[in-house]
Amino acid sequence: MRGISFQHRLSSFLRNCKTDGLCKVGHEDEAKEIFEEMKAQGMIPDVISYSSLVHGFCCAGKLEESKRLFNEMVDQGVQPNLVQFNVLIDILCKEGKVIEAKKLLEVTIQRGIILDLVTYNSLIDGFCKIGDLSSARKLFLSMPSKGCEHNEISYTILINGYCKIWKVEEAMNLYNEMPQVGKRPNVKTYSTLLTGLLQTGKQAKLKLLGSFSNNYPRKGFNQML
Incomplete structure (x- = not known):
């Protein structure tokens, strides 16, 4: 009995390795065939089995199949790995x-999965990329109530989003808010805001340059010029 159980686990492990390897080289359809064979032989797919296929189909642009497998995984009571879930959100x-x-x-929230900073930042960035700053801002503001504190990346993503649609005043407000909440702007924050302010005139540019020279290491600042 113990030997059968060991053989069963070993077989599942080896097949998981094979499906994962196939997905990584773009052979997700072949990997799915092995996955279906596993189920037909009475093997119960685990989070590794599903995650490899969900990720593989998502990377291949086959989003419908990826979502179907994700929903099947949850329906079967297999708890998604947050790292794998974040990859799927990011790709979408x-x-x-x-x-x-x-x-x-x-x-995912309805199913009790606790999200992290990576998830929220990916979604905020996604909304910014399609120009939906209203949804991006709403999600940004909701984070603290969900127990997820903003980081410098959260601010920089939203600043970049506002700059791209010429709402530099909103971007500046976020930039000024950062030190008030203990967040230090980084090179990406400065360069993003500088690009936006260059579109608003020389006076704004000089004002920001003065701020940079006082608050940012000279070496890092010079790299942006």
Whole structure:
């Protein structure tokens, strides 16, 4: 009995390795065939089995199949790994399918999965990329109530979003808020804001340059010029 159990686990492990390897080289359809064989032979797929396929189909642009497998995984009582979930959210956002990512987020929250900073930043970035700053800002403001504190990346993403739609005043307000909440702007924050302010005239540019020279290491600042 123990030997059968060991053989069963070993077989599942080896097949998981194979499906994961196939997905990483773009052979997700072949990997799915092995996955279906496992189920037909009475093997119960685990989080590794599903995650490899969800990620593989998502990277291949086959989002419908990826979402179907994700929903099947949750329906089967297999708890998604947060790292894998974040990868899926990030890929959806980068594909411009932010609404789908948000729907997936809502379903995941309903199922009791606790999200982290990476998840929120990916979604905020996704909304910014499609120009939906209202949703990006709303999600940004909701983070503290969900037990997720903003970091410098959160601020920089939103600042970048506002600059891209020429709402530099809102971007400056966020920049000024950062030190008040203990967040230090980084090179990306400065360069993003500088690009936005260059569009508003020389006076704003000189004002920001003075701020940079007083608050940022000279070596790092010179790299942006």
